[in-house]
Amino acid sequence: MKKIAKDRLPELLQKMAEAGKVYAPVNKGGKTNFSVWQPGDAADLTTLRSAVPAKSVLFPQSETYLRFAQQGKKLSIETVGGEADEYVLFGVRACDAKSFALLDKVFLSEPVDQFYASRRELGTVVAVACREPEDACFCRAFDIAADAPAGADVCVWDTGDDLFWLVQTEKGERLTARLAGLLEDAGAADDAALPALQAQIRAQLDELPLAALVAEKKHQALKQLFDDEQWLACSESCLGCGTCTYVCPTCHCYDIQDYDTGTGTERSRCWDSCMFSDFTQMAHGNPRKTQKERFRQRFMHKLVYYPNNYNEIACVGCGRCLEACPVNMNIVKVMKKIGGEAR
Amino acid sequence: MLLEEKTSQEQAFEPLIVAFCCNWCSYAGADLAGTSRLQYPANVKIIKVPCSCRVNPNFVLRAFQKGADGVVIAGCHPGDCHYSTGNYFTRRRFTLLMNMLDFIGIEKERFTVDWISAAEGSKFAAVMNGVLEKVHKLGPNRKMRDKRWKR
């Protein structure tokens, strides 16, 4: 294990940035989000949840990936999407790290989404353990260890004074090697302090209001769950905004749009939400006519369809939707109502 | 002589002014300016609308997005509206919009509303010259530009 004094974090980021872009949680205009770190930016390791999940680095909210040029009847197409250079994604939490694995199943399954794949390939993920989990956290329901984030290339713990740095993968090794001058070897005392810190985190997790939440694949038949009469009651308060979708680290629906640049066309894709009324609107009708159907789609997808296809629930318990929903409707309430324990 | 003194950068800046003119007064005023051979810069390009009250704030923002450095709405003088009350609404609507643009940091000088009658060819030219002068001083509008739009 390596370590570095916490107040030297800017130096560390600076060093990383010398080799390529570094995405880090930075507070701008009152909210912390992952953005390309610039000298002078203070990385925010206190805020647990970035307003927008870290998936935005791998799967940007909006990405122009094609350029068309037309000359008379001739058409030429240029691919401009994806990432070309190595970069570091610093400060991801366990839940967000887990979300990458869930997104991988969608985007890296055949046919592979090359734009996502390039970002996944070229990025080195540095995860940070959560020192102070919050009330809305329920990552534990999905066996995610907030005290020991998995799925990252490097794991970092904030002890208050120091950052412990534990390499997880070869990529992490390479990054660590680049930072050799800054990171120092951790001592025996540190090695002992880490389990204590982790235990302290776990103890906090035990105390959370949702600590007892069990998330397992629903056992009922798909159609039975689909026809559950609770959907109406659950969805009645839903405003049909896309807040839950856009703050969700696992939601991955997207739209494709053309933009006329005046001299050509740019095609981009952007996040979309199945909560929006026009998501499935076709010229001759809409299979999901009311908010109930759209609401059901979102949660059936997370709790039933995705698990059917990939054997895991598409939720990481980050709690963002619990915090962000304007009317406090969220996946926990749905999990408890639909085909689950009757309250 | 004056032109030569300008820096090359200033010379390169050719502002684009989009002017929405009501059919009955200001468009006719622009026609009169033409008939009277009054000069105003070619940077001003006119879009005809039946009445200034047809101008949607969307159009104004759209023009700024697409690279306009200034936008003008010209209608009949209040009280002279062909549709009797149209420009009274124009007046309220764009009083608020102008203030909003100012509030988010778009210079007020980039957005002009003026009343130009069919008989005021010279006023038309004067207003356009004035707008251009102001916009020229401000320089290109970068604040609302859609960077994807290539001009």
Place this chain on the structure above:
Amino acid sequence: MQRIGVFVCWCGSNIAGTVDVAQVAQSAAAMPGVVYAKDYQYMCSEVGQNMIKQAIAEHGLTRVVVASCSPRMHESTFRKTAAAAGLNPYLVEVANIREHCAWIHKDKAEGTKKAIALTRAAVAKATLNAPLVAGESGVEKRALVIGGGIAGLQTALDIADAGYAVDIVEKSPSIGGKMAQIDKTFPTLDCSACILTPKMVDAATHENITLYTYSEVESVSGFVGNFEVAIRQKARSVDAKKCSGCGLCAEKCPSRKAKSEFDEGLRTRGAIYIPFPQAIPNVPVIDRDECTYFKTGKCGLCSKICPASAVSFEQADEVITQRYGAIVVATGFDMIELDKFGEYQYGQHPDVITSLEFERLTNAAGPTGGKFVRPSDHKKPKKVVFVQCVGSRDTSGRGKPYCSKICCMYTAKHAMLIRDKYPDVEASVFYIDVRTPGKNFDEFQRRAVEEYGVQYIKGMVGKIFPEQDKLMVHGVDALSGETVVIDADLVVLASATKAKDDAEALGRMLSISTDTHDFFTEAHPKLRPVESHTAGIFLAGACQGPKDIPETVSQAGAAAAKAIGLLSKKKLVTNPCVTTVNEALCSGCLACEKICPYGAIAAKTIELTNNGVKETRVVAAVNEALCQGCGGCTVACRAGAIDLKGFTNRQIMAEVDAICF
């Protein structure tokens, strides 16, 4: 995508002089959708037009763009050209590269660049043009004239003479209006009644004219050619069919407290009365507020003595609904109240009167039988002071900021008449300016000064103090700067004219606008002075602004001509550039309805099945015949549910994009 043809006009050297037309055509050829582009010397010439027609046929053009002079010039020409080639005329767009380009720029490169941009905008708009078809509606061959004064009478007579039915609605019990109250008219000093009465009789007896006196317009709906008007005929309490007009009832009526409206309150009348001897119809009316029978249930004398048993206390208001093709508003004017002008003692002292009261005072049929005496002691005054601009040209807020226009002339008339009849009476006039433009007007006023020795003092009266039986008029002679004090016996105030108090309400009913002073607004101050903004509604007389009689009569004739022109049409073609509502998008907030100056938008309830659930929803509906196509509603509509044909949101934004190219 469309197949667009672009035609670039040289306009001789007018355009070609500053615009490289060939380059414009060449650039146009590369614009999206353009399949044909050509330049020619004169597109509006027959050869040019044929070129367009031929290209439409040969290249299967679906849209035509002409880059030429202002569309105000030749848009209709090119539309007709397209129509002749079988293309909907509204698929034509004109790029104004002459007035808006060639004529204002000197640099050819610059001009060419701009011409290309303007053409691109026209192409972009044309791409989104939709074929539009003008609708048709019929015309009800009947006109309504609101107001039975000289303006209304003249209008009605002219329309009736042209062979169309006309109804006159007059609020008071008799037609005649203000002119009937006037003694003599300037500048010829004709007897007002002598020239008016024949017209009143003509109107009453004209086979095409129906009079609704003591009546008011209650509601107006519909649109040009097809108005539907409800007229409330107030209960006269006298059966007009039975009444012989003998006047016995009015003579015997024991109630004598009511002030005569006709005589400006200078004498009283009965509760049952005929407003004035020449009144038409010559049928009395019971003023129910004054009538003892109506107040107490007792009396009924008139009923008892009426030889024709025409008095009918039970008579009720009647509402008549009638359809009209045209409406002429001729509601006239009033004089302002003078309660804010305390310095003149009007209302305090009986010998301070208004000019209109003076007319009654000098009238042979007036309260004094034409004897020139002052109201207080019925003595002949020795010194009369006239004060002009009482409330006119007054920006203090007490009066009106405009010039009432007639006062200079009638004041001169009054002074002249006094001096003519009673050379021993001194007449002085306080004035700010003397405004006498008009045929023989200035000569008239000068005669007053020069021949009749009326003393004109430039200046305003500061205050009037009653002193014993005199009125001490304190003024300033602005020319000498000296204070002038005149010990007058009678003071006549030329009070300002104003619009009728109910003008704004009537305007709302008719969907026509009023100006700041509640005078009705003409469609264009110069070019359409007798039309209102609402098609089919015309204006005559002082309801549109202060006017004298000759002006009023000529405007009445003009309004009649406009109305006749309208009524003579078999069909009206409606402007196809009107708004339409996309009901699927409309949320029924009716913001559009609230701002429509023509009342063309109304709520409509539709039933629809939304996701299998039946719902009723309110949406806006446009009456295309009323819509004039200003497009104001489209901006009020947040959802873009209401859009203007020919100037749609998409079209204008396409123009913006193209211009910003």
Place this chain on the structure above:
Amino acid sequence: MSCSCSTHKRDPLVPQVAVIDAMRVDTPDVTTFRVKKPAGGQAFSFMPGQCAMLSVPPVGEAIFSITSSPTEKEYMEFSIKRCGAVTDHLHALEAGTEIGIRGPYGNAFPVETALKGQDLLFIAGGIGLAPLRSVINYVLANRDQYGKVDIVYGARSASDLVHRQDLFETWPAAPATQVHLTIDRAEENWAGHVGFVPQFVKELGFSLDKTVLVCGPPIMIKFVLQGLEEIGFRRDQVYTTLELKMKCGVGKCGRCNIGDKYVCKDGPVFRCDELEALPDEY
């Protein structure tokens, strides 16, 4: 993780250039586009029932079923009905214009497995003939590998019948192939059957050993399935192809799922007994 350098590997969302070789107006609102690579030939290989995404910048993309048979190697055909911005734009193009194309998307009718050797009954309505035509022509091109072919096809009116040459000349002339046409309402110069497709199918009364392929408007499919069941067909004998809003075509953008199946990836061809297990959300 595979190599993912975007410049070397084509993303599934990236189209290739193809050219509209010819356009044939079928009905007032349907035109058939013949599309090939600029150098000639199919843009990619496919099987009957699969779809392709066509791009017309700057309007956008839309997915269409390929109506030509893969056995026609020189080109691909798309019968496209005007119903939105992309199709409007396509209809206004001229032959020779280049567009973008990507695919193939979705599964195909099981022409090489379940349909082999079977008597086939095709039932189509309106533009629904487009995907089935690919199968029909594939079957006719490999005529000896399949049993009898019956084609029931209906449209609103005679002028709305697409692929008239196939309907009136090519297919009736093919061995052991029968074409049964109907239109919704009687009209002059129409001697054929009048009535809706579901009723017509019942009237024709086919033997129950056929394998059925159905495509048409949702309401037609619904009543055809009902009718077939009434006659005695089992659901597992019937195949249909579905259409939902699609953007990516590769099962990722999240719009076209019915339950846990993505129409663009797991469909669009479904055997009707499979559909029954899915939620009724299409």
Place this chain on the structure above:
Amino acid sequence: MEKIAAAVRERAKRALATGEVDRVFAWKRGEFWYDVTPAVFETADETDELLWDSFCVANLSKYLTGAVRQGFKVGVFVKGCDALAFNQLLQDNRISRENVRLFGLPCPGMVDPEKLKKAKRYRGVRAVARAGDVLALQGKHGEQQVEAPAYLYDKCLVCRHPNPVVYDELLAEPQPVRTPDSDRFALVNELEAMSAEEKFLFWQEQFDKCIRCNACRNICPACSCEKCIFDNGESGVAAKANADSCEEQFFHLIRAYHVAGRCVDCGECSRVCPAGIPLHLLNRKIIKDIQAIYGDYEAGLDPNVPAPLATYRLDDADPFDGHQKGGKK
């Protein structure tokens, strides 16, 4: 507040039991002490779950549009700001007054859990009770009392109408108005005083955070269009994502403009924004301008008074006049 809550429950129960209404829109307890969800109650039995506490911030008025349109008779609880919203919806013809039974609830101001969180008073809390302006935070380790005003939503601190302006019956004693109205525009004034550059940078940073989730729009009682232009591909201005920053400017400017003169200043847009954009400032700027230029008008106060953009005065201020007089230059 508990006492009123009981009355609220009782009233809802009675309304449903007697058939006075078909449905009641109210609030329901969620997972946490601060977690309250709007809910529809259809039977009297369900009303035990009904709630009235310091976290009933959600405005229920907008939910009425659907139910009323389907012909149900509905009962709804309205706080001060909710009642303004109700009136605005009424003015926009989105609901009809006849089918709605309005239960007015004078509001003591709602508590912002974020503020408690920031003040580190958040951890371990399991329930919050309120008596007047005292909040009792009950946690595992006992109770802690704090002053409520410090933790109220900003919007509640400048609330002008704690008491409903329209109701059929009022279920509690009216609340006093907290702060003078003038505070409301403090931030607007501050921004107005900045230079164009500063203003632009401020908003740029704010708009950059926007994720176009539409929460601000969907919660807004003045945003009640059948289909928003930003959702309508045909409108030509629809755009889903922040492909370019100008689109956020466009969206927020036009949204603010669309609610100009109709915004009841409930502050919900800012409350629900997951990116923390002070969107209400755009609306307040317009409200301030309207009041300064066109006189006192308060959206939602009286649905019969024409909205400022639906009317005009001949002598309206003309800020444009005088830019270029005459033309005789």
